[in-house]
Amino acid sequence: MEVVNSVLEKIRSFFLKPLPEFFFPISCILFAYVLIMNSWVTEDAYISFKTVENFLNGFGLRWNTYERVQAYTHPLWLFGLIFLSFWTIPVYYSSLILSWICVGLTACLLVARFGKKEGNLFHGSWIFLILLTSRAFVDFSSSGLENPLSFLLIVLFLGKAFDLEKKADFRDIFLFFFYLSLSYLNRQDTVLLGLPFLLYLYKPLKENKSWGRFIGAAILGLLPVVLWSAFSLVYYGYLFPNTAYAKLNTDLTVSHLWPYGIEYLKNSFRWDIFTSLTISSVILFLPYFLWKKKFLQAALSIGVGLYTLYVCSIGGDFMAGRFFALPFVACIFLFSGFSGAYIPRVSVLFFVALFLLNQNSYLYITKDYTRLRNDGEIQDEKGAYFRSTNLLRSINFKEFPTHGWADVGRNYKKTPKNPDKACSTINVGFYGYFAGENRKIIDSNALTDPLLSKLKSVSNWRVGHFTRNLPLGYLESVTSGQNLIQDPNLKVYYDRLKLLTESEDLFTKERFMEILRENLGGNRNLIQNSGPRTPWVGIPEDFRCGLGVGY
Template sequence: MEVVNSVLKKIRSFFLRPLPKFFFPISCILFSYVVIMNSWVTEDAYISFRTVDNFLNGFGLRWNTYERVQAYTHPLWLFGLILLSFVKIPIYYSSLILSWICVGATVYLLVTRFGKKEGGFWYGSWILLVLLLSRAFIDFSSSGLENPLSFLLIILFLNKAFDLENRSEFRDILLFFFYLSLSYLNRQDTILLGLPFLLYLYKPLKRDKSWSKFIGAAILGLQPVLLWSAFSLVYYGYLFPNTAYAKLNTDLTISHLWPYGIDYLENGFRWDIFTSLTIGSVILLLPYFIWKKKILEAALSTGVGLYILYVCSIGGDFMAGRFFALPFVVCLFLFVELSPGFLPRVSVLFFIALFLLNQNSYLYITKDYSRLRNDGEIQDEKGAYFRSTNFLRSFKFREFPDHGWADVGRNYKKAPKDPDKACATINVGFYGYFAGENRKIIDSNALTDPLLSKLKSVSNWRVGHFTRNIPVGYLESVTSGQNRIQDPDLKVYYDRLKLLTESEDLFTKERFMEILRENSGGNRNLILNSGPRTPWLGIPEDFRCGLGVGY
């Protein structure tokens, strides 16, 4: 018995010791290598890239230059891309540089927070190893989407939220709301992760009786949201991005979407078990946090739970892991905050077992990696585009990415045919960007189209691709600039919509009255969303963009 106790004591002592300091530079090098080797850009990112180019070329924040439509979900990320592209960095590299900066800053904040507890940042090497275990995090540490900036902003917010327990001065409350505002501007649904912390603020407010200070700080901290919302309403005619209407205004109920959300959760467990178990464990710890009166930890657990419920309610996504990367980073912050003594060495064991010894891990990826996996409606998006868009291959090609849809766009820009004629497709990213600013493109998935985003999706929709049938006469209307829509009600609505999106003068009484009517639901009776859902009729042959059979 003494031998057993002695062995157990040594094992316990081993796991409670901090990691050796030499682990830190090794983990930094390994982390940097894996992130750079796995850097890529998805086709969807080029939808935003087209708006960046149009802005820098003097056309404003537009996707099609003839109309004002917010075809991007992430204003803050977009302005970061604009800033880097303004100094003549190609947009592809701008997105990667911005991603690397955000990921690096996120890691720095996590490591330094742990280091303050343990007496040195070099003890935080396990944090980098844990991040490498998450396929969702590595996949979307680049990709051209807004995820990396969301990582950084949520860690800034959580740092401030957890520090309010010890200090709740005016400046601290202001920064709390400021970081929450920036998270909202980067992607609106991320605010769900921060909302539960608002309840916690009641504690310092009750103690200090500082309601005036709280209200003043909140108003100042929320200014970015208020200013952007005012701009969006005046410039675009809407408070929310067109992408939100395209994906949420589908006339589909939760009963339609929830099964797909559950499939998305199941896919996470099949393809990325470590990320899913980490998120699940934090949600399941909620009753324990409440029992122990750990209010901040309970708020974080609740936020993660709300976010996952939201993801399920919208049907998940077609990109495997995309919506799990951010809650995973939030969960990692919680483990950094709790800092159980055994965690660093246990993390190293997990890393060895699931990463170093796993030949399918992202440590062993090459520039020619291609993994076309589909799980029902869910796709390994990185596997689909990595070979065409990864960072290392970008140096081998004069025209990059080397993808067929990008080539079709380039060929059109070099020799445009019928330049005034509109075309329609369901793949607007690569083609839209490389075809140039003068090409009039209708997105059948409605992400960039203000009319289609208000219509009911077709019966054979796919998660993340809520295709709409194009009204008869709409393509002719965009081509000619004259309203040729055949349905009389929809024709009236299109005239009103053009006042919002195409009017040269933003500040007319007529336009402001139309903004009010549109956003208060006064035009709903004109939109054909009644009746049974119909299958997709396809794109008329004369108006296809030429990306392949059918589109």
């Protein structure tokens, strides 16, 4: 018995010891290596890239240059890309540089938070390693999407939210709402992680009775959202991105989408067990946090739970892990505030078991990595596109990415055929970017199309790809510039829509009245989706973009 107790005591003392300081430079180098070696860009990111190029070329914040449509979900990320690309950096590399900056700062803030608590910065080296153990985090630490900036903003927001327990003066309240605003501008649904903290604000406010200063600080902090919303309403005619209408205005109910959301959750457990267990543990800790009256930790637990429920309610996504990377970072923020006992060395063991000893981990990735995996509607997006878009291969090719859809776009731009004729496809990323600014392209998935985003999706939809059937005469209308839509009600609606998206003068009384009518639902009678959902009939052969059969 004494031998057993002695062994247990040695094990306990081993886990209670802080990590050796030489771990810190090793973990930093390993983190940077994995981050760079796994840098890639998804096809969907090129939808935003085209808006960046059009803006820098003087066409405004547009996707198709003939109409104003917000074909991006993330204004803040987009402006970051515009800023870097302005200095003649190709937008592909701008997205990677911005991703590295955001992810690097995120990791450093987490390490500094733990190091400050322990009194030694070097004790936080485990955070670099534990982040790498999450497949979702590594996958979307680049990709060209807005995730890296969301990581940074949620850490900044949570840091300020947890500081309110110590003090809640004007500056602190302002920064609380300011970071929340920036999170909203980067991706609107991320604010779900922060909403529970609004309830906690009642405590310091009640103690200080500073309601006037609170309201002033809150208004000032929320000003970026107000200003952007006003701009969006005037410029685009809508408060929200067209992508939101395309994915939420499908006439599908939660009962349709919830089963797909559950499958998305199950897929995370199958393909990314550490991320899933980390998120689950924080949600399950909620009763403990409430019992111990740790209300800030409870607010974070509720936020992670709300966000997870939201992801399930919208059907998840077709990109495996994309929507679980952000709550994972929020969970690591929570753990970084705990006492150093056990957590660092247990985290290193997880890293060794799930990453270092796993031959399929991203530590051993090469530039020729391909992993075509599908789990029902869910795809390993990185495995599908990495070989065509990763950083290391970009050095060896003059024309990059090396993807067939990009080549079709390049070929069209070199030798355009029927340049005034519109075409339609369901894969607008690579093709839309490389075909050039003059090509009129209709996105059958409605992400970039203001008319189709208001119509119901087809019966054989896929999560994240809510395809619409093209109204008769619509392609001819875009080609000719005249309204040739055959449905009489839809024809009237299209005329009104063009006033919002194509009129040269933004500041006419007629246009402002139409913005008001559209956003208050005055046009719904013209686009009633009362008929049964029908299968996709495809794109007329004469109007296909030429990406291949079915595209």
